[in-house]
Amino acid sequence: MTKRIVIIGGGATAVSALAHVAGAPGIERITLVAPGAIGFGTAFGTTDPTLLCNTSVDVTSLLSEGRSDFLDYLAARGHPVHRDDFVPRYLVGQYCRERYGQYRDRARATGTKVTHIRERAVAINSLDDGTYQVELGDGATVTGTDIVFCAGAETPRLPAEVSAHQGDPRLLESPYPADRLRRLPHDARVLVLGSKLSAIDAALVLSRQGSRHCVLTSPSATLPAVRTRLRRSAEPAIGRRDWAALDPEDASFDGSLTRMLVRAVRRSHPTARGVRTRSGADTATRLLHEEARFADDGRVPWQDIVAEVIDALNEHVPHWRPRAAADVLARYRTLMSRYISAIPVRNAKLLASHAAEGRLRVAPGYPRRIERTDTGWRVHWPDGSLESFDHVVVAAGYRTRRLTGTVGRLHVGYDGDGPQPELLADLRIRFPERATAERIWVLGAAAGARHPIVNYLRAAAQHAAVAGGQIVRPRTDAVAPLAERTAL
Ligand SMILES: Cc1cc2nc3c(=O)[nH]c(=O)nc-3n(C[C@H](O)[C@H](O)[C@H](O)COP(=O)(O)OP(=O)(O)OC[C@H]3O[C@@H](n4cnc5c(N)ncnc54)[C@H](O)[C@@H]3O)c2cc1C
Structure with missing residues (x-):
């Protein structure tokens, strides 16, 4: 059966999804459904050059494996960048936009018809022949054999x-x-x-x-912590066995996790002068100032394990019992958000100088x-x-779009709008009433129902690799866990 793929969404995740299916044989049509231009989305649609990525070029790529595709893109256009650099976010938007055109052309070259419908998807209906009908905001519909949901978080x-x-x-x-x-x-x-x-x-x-x-x-x-890079490391600082041995239901969990992370920081920075866990700064802006100074001095020993920790959390937490996972994530939410979403030292210094001049307060x-x-x-x-x-x-965050509803009809809604089908390890959804999963994949922010850290292009690109791999393979109902496919 030839495939008709519908990608719902038009941000970086949608382009990554396209990248992972474009050019594969047996695809009759790929339809992107998104109200605006493809490639930009909420974070990368800005045009202001002071708004930087908080992730280095190394991990800000539409393809999660191998050398950074974003680095290659920038280098090919004469940007003198290093893989550790934090570049303006509009460059990521341009990169995604340009790659969209290239992947579209690659798909067309193999006979796949690629179209973009400038509308919102409002619902997905299951049809009797096993395909799906995506309902659009203007009442029109588009049908597909495989649906990729990546509507992000823009409200x-x-x-x-x-x-x-x-x-x-x-x-x-x-x-x-x-x-x-x-x-x-x-x-x-x-x-x-x-x-x-x-x-x-x-x-x-x-x-x-x-x-x-x-x-x-x-x-x-509190403000986010300050870093000078977020990049993958060649050698993991924490072994898979150590992660697998962590038991979130054991009373020793917090101690074991702390020891494991401190050991990893020491391993990744053997010359670092101790791992500082407390500061004497008594206000958020003083702490910012202090952390910016440390970053300038190259004293951010924790930063080189962050990319690995994100990958590992996304791999292991889905295997914990949901209640235990929720408890751990609630306990560590503030800490995780502070370090995982740390800001580039350049912007930290700008903020600190605005604060010192009395123009900014926290x-x-x-x-x-x-x-x-x-x-x-x-x-x-x-x-x-x-x-x-x-x-x-x-500026209090964005509401993630979710698929809510029951067998036969799913709405594009939000948390609280209705029941949500289970999201499996292979990122397909399954209704409780059905034994087999649907050919509907959930990527990006909405995959937060399963993976703890999704507000990160690398995570979205990993999701796209998992979904794309299944879509282009012959049909099967076997589950291919994310863990097997995301090793560096
Ligand atoms: C301020 C900020 C800074 C960030 N900085 C970084 C960074 O430096 N590095 C990094 O890796 N990540 C960063 N992120 C996270 C980043 O947003 C994600 O990594 C990723 O780009 C999200 O892309 P997306 O396509 O999943 O979602 P979005 O960018 O939210 O795009 C969603 C797309 O879906 C479309 N859409 C929405 N609803 C529908 C619908 N019903 N039907 C059809 N289409 C729909 C939208 O129009 C849009 O095209 C940042 C996020 C924020 C908020």
């Missing part, structure tokens, strides 16, 4: 404190496009809800011009209330003090 998460003010001109529901931030008055007082990557983008853009005063606030009141607490006034916003801080702002920018 901003609105915190409860401001959700009643949706549409208010003084509430920016997302920092993107960054032009809107640049257009705010140069003396504006701006409250940014969030303290992670998109909040940092907002702070960098806002604090750059004029005398704006910018305050970041989040429940954690609030030590999260507002008890945010009130709309005639002229802007009044914030009630936990210590009882009040502060006025002209604008509020929401």
